[in-house]
Amino acid sequence: MKxxxxxxxxxxxxxxxxxxxxxxxxxxxxxxxxAIALVFxxxxxVWLLVSGGAADFATARATVGHPFHATxxxxxxxxxxxxTQLGIQVIIEDYxxxxxxxxxxxxxxxxxxxxxxxxxxxxxxxIALGA
Amino acid sequence: MANHxxxxxxxxxxxxxxxxxxxxxxxxxxxxxxxxxxxLIAWALIALAAGPEQWGHFSAAxxxxxxxxxxxxxxxxxxxHLINGLRHLLQDAGxxxxxxxxxxNSWISVIGSLVLTALVWAVAMMQGGAA
Numbered sequence: 001m002k003x004x005x006x007x008x009x010x011x012x013x014x015x016x017x018x019x020x021x022x023x024x025x026x027x028x029x030x031x032x033x034x035a036i037a038l039v040f041x042x043x044x045x046v047w048l049l050v051s052g053g054a055a056d057f058a059t060a061r062a063t064v065g066h067p068f069h070a071t072x073x074x075x076x077x078x079x080x081x082x083x084t085q086l087g088i089q090v091i092i093e094d095y096x097x098x099x100x101x102x103x104x105x106x107x108x109x110x111x112x113x114x115x116x117x118x119x120x121x122x123x124x125x126x127i128a129l130g131a
Numbered sequence: 132m133a134n135h136x137x138x139x140x141x142x143x144x145x146x147x148x149x150x151x152x153x154x155x156x157x158x159x160x161x162x163x164x165x166x167x168x169x170x171l172i173a174w175a176l177i178a179l180a181a182g183p184e185q186w187g188h189f190s191a192a193x194x195x196x197x198x199x200x201x202x203x204x205x206x207x208x209x210x211x212h213l214i215n216g217l218r219h220l221l222q223d224a225g226x227x228x229x230x231x232x233x234x235x236n237s238w239i240s241v242i243g244s245l246v247l248t249a250l251v252w253a254v255a256m257m258q259g260g261a262a
Contacts, residue, residue: 032220032223035216049255050251050254051258057183057190060179061179077173084166091162116169116173119173120177122180123176123177126180127176
């Protein structure tokens with residue numbers, strides 16, 4: 001960790017939560033970036049569902065597998081699960097104050113969001129590649 | 132003299148409901164709903180990649196009365212989180228922080244979400260498939 005000034009302070013003091021970790025706005029910024037992306041990608045997915053909601057298996061596969069839709073769908077999935085993970089994280093931080101439960105739920109939140117993101121992106125790639 | 136009637140932190144039972152708190156609570160609630168919905172989107176794509184039989188299971192669930200209710204609820208949660216999210220982004224940019232503007236925009240979020248939901252389903256019905 002880069003330290004500026006104050007060399008008399010031991011880094012451990014920072015690590016123990018007595019100083020800034022220098023990434024305080026990271027969560028805020030990524031939540032906003034994914035939010036702006038999801039304004040466009042979310043409307044696109046709703047349009048996709050409304051225009052092709054009654055499609056049969058072959059048509060649905062052909063649509064999802066089209067390079068244009070596959071690209072935007074993967075962008076949507078990454079932004080959505082990232083945004084979801086950040087949002088649920090804040091809710092757990094705000095309402096769960098028991099140390100054990102807080103850690104357990106934070107872990108579960110990350111594992112579920114990341115696994116679901118990987119699984120659904122892999123599904124789109126398999127469809128796009130005709131697997 | 133000590134005043135024992137001093138107000139405490141907002142206890143929900145005695146706190147007068149106002150639109151500002153409604154929009155705040157709904158943003159979190161719809162966020163959780165959309166989080167669960169994201170797992171259903173993952174299920175849909177995994178089923179589509181797995182084959183006609185798996186897709187049939189998903190499709191049947193989506194077309195059941197409960198599936199219809201979930202889709203309708205998801206649409207409203209999406210519409211609300213979208214419009215209120217845009218409102219939050221505008222507030223992040225420092226706009227509309229005065230109380231009359233805040234109240235007016237809150238109502239736009241609530242009523243706008245109902246209008247957008249109705250619009251999406253009207254178009255979906257006209258497309259001939261109830262999703």
